[in-house]
Amino acid sequence: MKLALVGDIGGTNARFSLWRDEQLEAVQVLPTADFEGPEQAIVAYLHTQGLQPGSIGSVCLACAGPVSGNLFRFTNNHWRIDRTAFCEALQIDGLLMINDFSAMALGMTRIAEHERVQVCPGEPQTDRPALVIGAGTGLGVGTLLEQADGRWLVLPGEGGHVDLPIGSPREAELWQILYRQLGHVRAEDVLSGNGLLVLYRAICELDGQPLQHATPAAITTAGLAGEPVAAEVLEQFSCWLGRAAGNNVLTLGARGGVYIVGGVVPRFAERFLASGFAKSFRDKGCMSHYLDGIPVWLVTAEYPGLTGAGVALQQAAERSPDAIRENP
CATH class of the missing domain: 3.40.367.20 (Hexokinase; domain 1)
Structure with a gap:
């Protein structure tokens, strides 16, 4: 599995981390109010790690609310995600989006x-x-x-x-x-x-x-x-x-x-x-x-939601790379 990025996005803060060798690496917390959308926040995060769009293979984001379809609007901040535009902007192979509490639950498997x-x-x-x-x-x-x-x-x-x-x-x-x-x-x-x-x-x-x-x-x-x-x-x-x-x-x-x-x-x-x-x-x-x-x-644990997002991404990749690209 290529270097990946995971995120746990709330109303006030977005937590991001690289996911490498099934471990969190370089966790950073960014205020959602400082960025127009998640793409801009992730580009800023990658910059602090000396990385550019295209450096990561896939992304998993844990988001509050039901996740389905190509467009997702966050209920507790001004961000929105158009899946196609997101993948193009960050030059990634696929975006996996899961409910934030599902990510929290998966995080328990690595406690x-x-x-x-x-x-x-x-x-x-x-x-x-x-x-x-x-x-x-x-x-x-x-x-x-x-x-x-x-x-x-x-x-x-x-x-x-x-x-x-x-x-x-x-x-x-x-x-x-x-x-x-x-x-x-x-x-x-x-x-x-x-x-x-x-x-x-x-x-x-x-x-x-x-x-x-x-x-x-x-x-x-x-x-x-x-x-x-x-x-x-x-x-x-x-x-x-x-x-x-x-x-x-x-x-x-x-x-x-x-x-x-x-x-x-x-x-x-x-x-x-x-x-x-x-x-x-x-x-x-x-x-x-x-x-x-x-x-x-x-x-x-400090970041169980981020860890759970990594577990979700890992499981999807092990099942099939298309499971990430075709995540509805």
């Missing part, structure tokens, strides 16, 4: 031991699916399955938009407040970066406490410092993530393990490890035993 922290002990059943769930801008949920030929299959879904599960009287009271505010309460409404703020406001309303924080970052900082209301937000967030993850394990039969990814939980990792996540994860009544022995890891 080193030091890049994950055990939350719940157990042994993964390698012939069963693994669950990848992550709170960030939204709540991503994906299924990872190893195939008979050793390649990996990702089944993307919209599990972050399921109803928020209720497991206690207090959660029911909080849900009533959320329902009045939102109408329909999805798991993502709470289990996301902005969800911390939504949850904080609901707890303050329920307990008659004044609002003192206006951002998720401020709530996290206050919670880690021991402020009672903010600390309860982190605890309740952890418990609700446990319930959501457990529900998905039951639905998918995901005895291959659970990977917790995304940018939210690592910001309060120690608090999370001591939280009620594990109890809530297993709290499934007569099916609680099903969750026994399923390992759960908190992923701390």
Whole structure:
């Protein structure tokens, strides 16, 4: 496989890296606002590496949203991609585009031991699916399955938009407040970066406490410092993530393990490890035993989405070079 480039593109930043010998090389983060489109950003990135268009054979980009057809518009920035024009501008053989959470899930296949922290002990059943769930801008949920030929299959879904599960009287009271505010309460409404703020406001309303924080970052900082209301937000967030993850394990039969990814939980990792996540994860009544022995890891790797884009590109190239050129 020729030298390739991989990218993981979000609303604010685009991460790029060379993919050489199945490894990331020379990762760089560029603000999307600084460039007219991804072609210009990639040319700038290549320039910093002493490379020109035509130096790379193929590109894989992980993009938020459903990927299909020749034209792709990013939902959270001003960029767009015309597949034909993109390949011509960069003089590449093919462009592979995949959903960003699919890339995140594939990244779990290359996680080193030091890049994950055990939350719940157990042994993964390698012939069963693994669950990848992550709170960030939204709540991503994906299924990872190893195939008979050793390649990996990702089944993307919209599990972050399921109803928020209720497991206690207090959660029911909080849900009533959320329902009045939102109408329909999805798991993502709470289990996301902005969800911390939504949850904080609901707890303050329920307990008659004044609002003192206006951002998720401020709530996290206050919670880690021991402020009672903010600390309860982190605890309740952890418990609700446990319930959501457990529900998905039951639905998918995901005895291959659970990977917790995304940018939210690592910001309060120690608090999370001591939280009620594990109890809530297993709290499934007569099916609680099903969750026994399923390992759960908190992923701390810096660029799993980029790595997953590399894995996707590698698998496509091994299957057939045309799989990249003909990616719909």
